[in-house]
Amino acid sequence: MPFSSSSSDSKRGGFVPYPEDEPDDIVRYGEVFIIRRGVSSKTDKETPFHHWAIAIKFEAFWVVIEGDNDGHFLVPGYNKSTSTPSGTLISMKSEEVGPYTKGSPELILVITQYLKAASTVNLSFVKISPKQLHALAGSIPKKPYVLGINDCQTWFLDALDKLQHFEVGDKEFHNRVKDVGRSLVKAATVPVLKAAGTYTNAVHEVAQTIDRVCNGDEFAPSAIVDGVGKTTNCVINGASETFAGxxxxVADFGVNLIGLATGGCATNSGARSNGETLNREVAAGRMGPVEATVKCVGKGAGLVVYGAANVTINAVGGVAKTATTLVSGVSTTFSDTADLVAKVHRDCDNPVLAALATPGAAVVGVSVGVAKTAGNVAVEVGNTVVSIFDGIASIF
Known part of the structure; x- marks a missing residue:
């Protein structure tokens, strides 16, 4: 079995934390590989439990992106280097990629691992810049680490799903057939995993809130309000991610079905550029005009499906983020106000002065919070509108 997530920190296997910036914005062609590493100071041959990462081989260097368990949180990692990455490199063309390869018998019982493996995109070549890869890795939200739900493999699948929009080249027929089946598994599996992740994230926030209150680490009313806000945000974002998944x-299945029917490969490179490529192939005599037309139509149809999905996902995600911003703003306003009032009482030795100063402190705290919240909500509404137009633009 090719995929097995590890509950062990993989830094010993070569994990590099996520840097603040990547200035290299030159778009290049790259080949996609899977990196498989062992855990607990063992090689991947010595243990059935593996850590997984994505490696992109460019002409002069490698870029590795991955998720890892850092302090019980799933965080991104990014590394650009001229050295070959550590671990076993597996080409996407290899027969090791898929749910039915040889593996450890004890992992047969881990059904989710097989479902995740069956959801893997058969992705060989991309056209992308290191800066875009850096942004892609950073776009996957930090979450509590939960083996089987939020782990290095689910991070890997999320990243691979985003990476496929930079795919280039046409696929062989048997790979398009596999992608149709894979997309069906993905459509059924990903929403369930996202829903499970929503539950675990919300439980984590509740536990953190109780811990802060019981240990006296934070003023109790402030901690409770903050915890309620964070838990609500987890639910809102989780519902959005589940819907988006x-x-x-469904869109992925539709695009792959179109690709299978037309022999085309719907990627993010654009219908116009694809048409230009097909024209060159026809002019060179490597492809007939009928075949080129069918592929171009398939490409365009695939982009429309992807674009419609992007518009829907961006709209729902934007509404969810706006709601999250509002909840966070209200929560922070109450929390900050409570802290401000508590500070006034701590700093005032005279209880009469403290009582007189309390209304003023409350007004200041609420006013500042409302102003910040209103501004942030307005920004998110604007971002939502922009993201909807971005989704429409992705069709072209």
């Missing part, structure tokens, strides 16, 4: 899975 379902939409993305």
């Amino acid at each position: 379902a939409v993305n899975g």
